[in-house]
Amino acid sequence: MKNKRLDLSYSQMKWETIFRRLLIFMGVVLVLIVVGILITLIKESIPSVKSSGFGYLWSKVWDPVQNIYGAYPFLIGTLLTSFIALLLSIPFSYAVSIYLGEYNPKGWLSNLLKNSIELIAAVPSIIYGFWGLFVLVPIIRQIETKIGVAPYGIGVLTASLVLAVMIIPYAASLGITLIRMVPSALKEGAYALGATRFEVIRSVVMPYTRTGLFAGVLLSLGRALGETMAVTMLIGNTPTLAHNFKDLIFGPSNTMASVIANEFTEADHEQYLSALVELGLVLFFVTVIINLIGKRIITRFTNN
């Protein structure tokens, strides 16, 4: 009887060790996946780095037939669409954060609005792209005809508009949480001094949450830079950079992610594939760094 019990506890202990090791193993696997991704991207882009060198990011010609790869047009296209989208989205994400964080934090209306904003992020990007292609593009084309620019319909502006909607939830949901965290003693102090609600928001709430809201904007930017499908369907995909400002905004362009999406399966030789992988590597570094800075700010903010 006694022996059996000892055996039981021995086997339990064995299981306990196995379980603990399994947990540690899972943690290691995760690190291995990320390190593996990084190593693969770097290794496969070596041929391209060797032949193009540092000119890769600054040279303006992308001609796979002649094996010339310069990612500058796509770099500009990516930055342009992302920043236009960001500028368009900021007033809205701030407004939502202030409304749901300060004016109306509770109740069914508040819940409904919060849930619908989360739903914006849940709708797959392919659906935004499809809708944009058939509904937004004709509208933009009409507007372009009216204001007298070449009526492409598709292009940087169209892509940015859809992108702006798609990235609002990332900044907004963080902003709501942060604004709700502003200590009420601070706000009450300001009210006691006779401040109006607008003045409290401007001089107490916003300064208190500024860095946190900025982190939210960074998360939105990270999304915008890496967004592929909706942008690919709406941006028009031209490998050259427009020369004048009007065409740059209204005309077709290309982003790093959409070049990869369009050309990866067509890459028929080593050099071409490697150039595309290098684009992916650049995209990886940029989005990861932006995201990590954002996350770091949030952790610091919530710990204080």
Add this chain to the structure above:
Amino acid sequence: MDARIGIRNTKSMLFKGLIIFLAFLITLPLIVVLLYIIKQGVTQVNWHFLTHVPTPVGEPGGGIANALVGSLLMVGMASVVSIPVGILTGIYLSENPHTKLAYWSGLCVDVLQGVPSIVIGIVVYLWIVKPLGSFSAIAGSCALAIMMLPIVIRSTEQTLRLLPPSLKEAALSLGVPYHRVIIKVIVPCGFAGILSGIMLSVARIIGETAPLLFTALGNSYLSYAVTKPMESLPHVIYTYATSPYDDWHNLAWGASFILLMFVLILNITTKLITRKWNIQL
């Protein structure tokens, strides 16, 4: 003096008005998109649509059975791998928050969450498609599994951290071994939170197109072979939406409708679960 206060109050009211206007304005695009997809898609969907493969241009009929099967199969395979790994990693992170490994794994979760899905597609192409020499459903579900992991891990970790430590302490003090405490006490207590994380991650990956472009590719026939290219819902939308034929556009609207319904149902159910969970806490 009075006039000054009047101005300040008006300013405050105007600001509030502006905020409310902007805050509600952004639901407009969502409503417009949802209604448009539903309007265009709902007329396409019928039993025939769900059980037949696409027809060539010009022939009437045709459906998205191949995409439906492919999506479910690939998401299913991704879940089978990702859910256990994700939950176990989440348990590790919540149980050992201060170890070095936990710091690095946590960092890796953040990194994975930020990686654009197209980059995951490239990497899985280089890992699986290139060595095997063919696009395959296995590669597709591998890409989806990597996309799914960080969401499952984070939701598990956060749910388990919310549980009071007394639960674990009580079980341990009764002499229950550690692994049984986790499996029989901690995980069941956080079950609703973990489940909602799983459902959110499924909703997220079922609509992912970019990682499937160079992994599962696409296939206009019904296929169950996991080592062959396979169609998926988002990919069928992409191919047919960018084609020049009206018949195919209609097929894509129908597919969008089905995809949207999947995503909406998963999200709304998750909301209901988490609401219930919050009340219980």
